[in-house]
Amino acid sequence: NKEYHSTFSVLKALRKQSGKYTITATNRNGKDSVSVDVTVLGKPARPEGPLEVKDVHKEGCKLKWNKPKDDGGTPIEGYQVEKMDTATGRWVPCGKADKDATELDVSGLEPGKKYQFRVKAINNEGESEPLETERSTLAKNPYDEPTKPGTPELVDWDNTSVDLKWEPPKSDGGAPIEKYIVEKKDKHGLEWEKAAEVPGDKKEAKVTGLKEKTELQFRVVAINKAGPSEPSDPTAP
Numbered sequence: 001n002k003e004y005h006s007t008f009s010v011l012k013a014l015r016k017q018s019g020k021y022t023i024t025a026t027n028r029n030g031k032d033s034v035s036v037d038v039t040v041l042g043k044p045a046r047p048e049g050p051l052e053v054k055d056v057h058k059e060g061c062k063l064k065w066n067k068p069k070d071d072g073g074t075p076i077e078g079y080q081v082e083k084m085d086t087a088t089g090r091w092v093p094c095g096k097a098d099k100d101a102t103e104l105d106v107s108g109l110e111p112g113k114k115y116q117f118r119v120k121a122i123n124n125e126g127e128s129e130p131l132e133t134e135r136s137t138l139a140k141n142p143y144d145e146p147t148k149p150g151t152p153e154l155v156d157w158d159n160t161s162v163d164l165k166w167e168p169p170k171s172d173g174g175a176p177i178e179k180y181i182v183e184k185k186d187k188h189g190l191e192w193e194k195a196a197e198v199p200g201d202k203k204e205a206k207v208t209g210l211k212e213k214t215e216l217q218f219r220v221v222a223i224n225k226a227g228p229s230e231p232s233d234p235t236a237p
Contacts, residue, residue, distance in 0.1 A: 015042045015070065044121040045070040046129040047079065047102075051119060053133060058111035058141045064103040065119050065131060072123045075099065079119050080127065081106065086114040086136050109139040143174035146222040146229040152182070154235060155204070159212045165204040166220050166232060175224040176200060182207060187215035187237035200224075 008023060018040045024033040048066035055062045063081060079097040081104050084090060094117075097104045109115060115137050118130035150167030157163065164182060177200035184195040184207065195218065196205045210216065215237045222229040 013040045015040050015073065018073065039073045041073040041125055043126040044068045044072040044076060044123050044128040047119050047121050047131045049131050051117060051131050051133045053117065053137045056137055056140065056142065058139055059109050060105065060107040061109070061137060061139075062103060062105050063117055063119065066102060068121045068128060071121075072125050072128075074123045074125060077122050077124065079104070079121055081117065081119045082130070083109070084116045084118075085110075086116060091118070111139050114138050141226050143224065143226050145226045146173045146177060146224055147171045148230040149180065149220045149222050149232045151233040152218050152220050152235055154218075160210045161206060161208040162210065162216075162218070163204065163206050164218055164220075164235075168203055169222050169229060172222075173224055173226055173229075175226060177222050177224055179223050180205070181221045181223065181228070183219050183221065183231065184210075184216050187217060192219065192231075 006025075010017065018038055020035055021038050022033055022035045024031055045068040047068050050065075052064040053061050054064060065079075067076070076099045078099050079101065080093065081095045081097065082091045083094040083106065084092070094106050094108065095104050097119075104119075106117070116133050116135075117137070118132040120130050121128040146169040149169050152164040152166040155163040155165050166180075168177065179200050180198050180202065181194055182196040182198070182205050183192040185192045195207045198205045200222075207218065217234040217237050219234040220232045
């Protein structure tokens with residue numbers, strides 16, 4: 001018998017039509033069958049949720065998701081992550097993750113703005129539908145600057161130095177006080193300048209190197225990792 005072949009086509013096939021197909025040829029002498037496994041390729045399913053937002057700070061965060069249940073019949077090549085400033089409503093790329101990754105550190109956020117995020121799986125056939133965050137995220141540190149310290153009190157002094165003490169801020173802003181800066185200025189001047197620095201567990205300082213017969217004012221600033229507090233009220237001159 002002369003060799004021959006036949007072609008069987010399924011137009012506009014869908015992923016769900018993948019499976020085992022049995023083809024039967026019949027003539028007056030009988031019939032014969034053959035089974036073939038058919039994989040219909042397509043875009044991947046969207047990544048599995050939820051799309052979690054973690055470790056938020058004023059300029060970035062971490063996103064975490066799960067792999068799609070269906071890779072589309074061809075390997076996942078990576079993930080495209082996008083962000084949307086809720087004030088503009090426009091989605092823009094903010095990073096790509098490798099094929100085996102299910103998380104991404106996002107940077108480049110603008111402090112004080114609200115964002116939503118989405119992630120798409122990518123294979124050779126294209127991009128999946130996106131998995132989106134359920135709510136917006138405010139780009140903000142999980143802590144704030146301290147409130148201002150108490151007004152410094154003069155404990156002792158001589159011609160060229162003073163000893164000061166003060167009460168700590170009523171709130172550290174959610175992060176430990178790292179240090180205090182003591183500032184000074186001439187009674188009649190406008191510019192404050194640094195006079196001393198002490199660790200955050202100290203509430204007193206000695207300021208030295210002062211000029212005799214000079215009337216000065218002092219104030220204190222508390223600093224944590226969010227930044228400096230408002231200055232304390234100044235001492236009386």
